[in-house]
Amino acid sequence: MKEKLEQLKTLLARVADLENAAAVLDWDQETYMPEGGVQARADQLSTLQGLAHEYFVDEEVGTLLHDLAAHLDELDYDSDEASLIRVSLRDYEKQVKVPGDLVREISRTSALGTQAWREAREKDDFSLFQPYLEKMVELKIRWAECFKPYDNIYDPLLDDFEPGMTYEQISAVFAELKPPLVELVRAISQKRDAVDDSVLKAHFDKDAQMAFGRAVAEQLGYDLTRGRIDISAHPFTTNFWRGDVRITTRLDENDVVSGLMGTIHEAGHAIYEQNTSPTLYRTGLDRGASMAVHESQSRFYENVIGRSRPFWRHFYPRLQEAFPHFKSLDFEAFYRALNKSEPSLIRVEADEVTYGLHIILRFELENDLFNGRVSVADLPEVWNARMEEYLGLVPPTDREGVLQDIHWSQGLMGYFPDYLLGSVFSVQLWEQMQKEMPGVVEQIEAGQFEDILAWLREKIHRHGRKFTLPEITARVTGGPLRWEPYMDYLRTKYGEIYGL
Numbered sequence: 001m002k003e004k005l006e007q008l009k010t011l012l013a014r015v016a017d018l019e020n021a022a023a024v025l026d027w028d029q030e031t032y033m034p035e036g037g038v039q040a041r042a043d044q045l046s047t048l049q050g051l052a053h054e055y056f057v058d059e060e061v062g063t064l065l066h067d068l069a070a071h072l073d074e075l076d077y078d079s080d081e082a083s084l085i086r087v088s089l090r091d092y093e094k095q096v097k098v099p100g101d102l103v104r105e106i107s108r109t110s111a112l113g114t115q116a117w118r119e120a121r122e123k124d125d126f127s128l129f130q131p132y133l134e135k136m137v138e139l140k141i142r143w144a145e146c147f148k149p150y151d152n153i154y155d156p157l158l159d160d161f162e163p164g165m166t167y168e169q170i171s172a173v174f175a176e177l178k179p180p181l182v183e184l185v186r187a188i189s190q191k192r193d194a195v196d197d198s199v200l201k202a203h204f205d206k207d208a209q210m211a212f213g214r215a216v217a218e219q220l221g222y223d224l225t226r227g228r229i230d231i232s233a234h235p236f237t238t239n240f241w242r243g244d245v246r247i248t249t250r251l252d253e254n255d256v257v258s259g260l261m262g263t264i265h266e267a268g269h270a271i272y273e274q275n276t277s278p279t280l281y282r283t284g285l286d287r288g289a290s291m292a293v294h295e296s297q298s299r300f301y302e303n304v305i306g307r308s309r310p311f312w313r314h315f316y317p318r319l320q321e322a323f324p325h326f327k328s329l330d331f332e333a334f335y336r337a338l339n340k341s342e343p344s345l346i347r348v349e350a351d352e353v354t355y356g357l358h359i360i361l362r363f364e365l366e367n368d369l370f371n372g373r374v375s376v377a378d379l380p381e382v383w384n385a386r387m388e389e390y391l392g393l394v395p396p397t398d399r400e401g402v403l404q405d406i407h408w409s410q411g412l413m414g415y416f417p418d419y420l421l422g423s424v425f426s427v428q429l430w431e432q433m434q435k436e437m438p439g440v441v442e443q444i445e446a447g448q449f450e451d452i453l454a455w456l457r458e459k460i461h462r463h464g465r466k467f468t469l470p471e472i473t474a475r476v477t478g479g480p481l482r483w484e485p486y487m488d489y490l491r492t493k494y495g496e497i498y499g500l
């Protein structure tokens, strides 16, 4: 068994090296590559990713995994070895079921569809994107059908981003969350003048913004000797191994807060990946457990901590020092402006309260789409009707409606719910952390974040991909994912801000 395990690790290390090399090229493309690099970069990435896939679904890997899986009960479930076999076998059995030509066709349709989506969004013309989206939905249906039997055709799509979670489980959480969320959004809307966020707007030097963001990220625990921060159009985090985890951010000359919160969000992702166990190096397990667990970390740092009073009691004097605009703005006015909640059309700009409804809308719509209850042609109309129902707004254009997100053009159906699951889990973690660390609020007020990081590292980070979200939730909180703490958190925080 020991010998076979070593063989498996050698084969998986090749796959990890190829994937991480592709990630470096991808990072370069998003940051410093000149425009002329696009064509060659697409070829290089497709060759590397194709090789990684080929090496992974190799028969030798499959044989080794099946042989080793027969001895799984001899190993401790939590051990690196058992986890490597269990998780790799799950990945293998999934990837090996999909014919190579379907993988390639999805990849090609994604490249073309993304281009069509950009044009359609720019011209605000859904019909330009419609044929590509129809093709992509058809391909993803074929892809999902590779995993029969299932209760819901949407399940294999969800499972790709959130292993172990099904439509039934996620909709059980969202169905409970939706009515109180709609109610809270309505109550806040009636008091929308109570908070003025125009006080945050002024001119802020970009170099000073970058310096401030770096200092905050570092203080939270992002190790810049094992990472770096650059500028990109869409902020993201990438990981080549735990010794090199990079983030990007986007800065706005007229708004220091939006760039800073984006930096904190990505730093949350990066802190997670910098703290996976070194023993998982080159196994493919040295990254975040799933999209929702990842978002639970980024949204924990960005929202639960980064938009809280204790956090700003420490950082506001420093912000005032760095940006004299704030010297005349009192703390409470700043705190309220930072947390202004208002229904808006664009998901990525939504506040903590309205955000969930943007996600539930997409989750329900994807489920309807894949179960044949809504056609691609009907999407703009259905989108607008549901926006009005959930957020009281009708997008005046498709650009601000159904065309706003890139995900569907790239075939990333099933991804959206993880943003909300992550938010829900982030608050459950906060609840647990407060129980186990009674002085945590005082630590935040003092600008001390080492114990918070140590707690997250111990409970979540070091395990990498060893466990699924349901497993992590049970291990950390002793029970399943619960929506109630999240709703209580929103009600308390925004009830106070808006005097509800």
Ligand SMILES: [Zn+2]
Residues within 6 Å of the ligand: 265, 269, 295, 298
């Ligand atoms: Zn994120």
